[in-house]
Amino acid sequence: DVKVTQSSRYLVKRTGEKVFLECVQDMDHENMFWYRQDPGLGLRLIYFSYDVKMKEKGDIPEGYSVSREKKERFSLILESASTNQTSMYLCASSLWGFGEQFFGPGTRLTVL
């Protein structure tokens, strides 16, 4: 069974902390994505990666960075967490860029 896992389901951090959200897929997919989801705003793409060590900005990259050192792992980094980054974060992977995306269960991050 194909799987995308995220390191935490719930996370509470303080303003100014550096936050790491980890995503791992076991499908040997080339493409990985990070989204945030907020009520009324739908899914917004933060960053995506079409290859190891490659990254591309999505619609809302400000305040975030990513790392992809291995094909199966895509990390989202909040350099200095702020309260407006409180959100649901979803990771996804796909075999090809515009194909079916497989999503992880999400991480609900609260920044106090």
Added chain:
Amino acid sequence: SQQGEEDPQALSIQEGENATMNCSYKTSINNLQWYRQNSGRGLVHLILIRSNEREKHSGRLRVTLDTSKKSSSLLITASRAADTASYFCATDDYGNNRLAFGKGNQVVVIP
């Protein structure tokens, strides 16, 4: 930028009824996909329809695509309480090199 836009935004129906939701998009596409999201979870892929297809079925789901009107519809027949979820359409946004998701359509099926 978001391409897909679902309509209506929220739908409440009785169990056993059919649920229909629509998605419109702005630019030409090769594929359109529908996803489901149960409360607080990740999205799950339901169906992909190609631009040269007009209709596709998967179990109780029927998807239609009208490229001339740049719209798609998702029909869930004989709805069940377990169909309560948000439904998203997604189109290939070649201009921005990614899938573009709509804002989602919440469906509540009342037992």
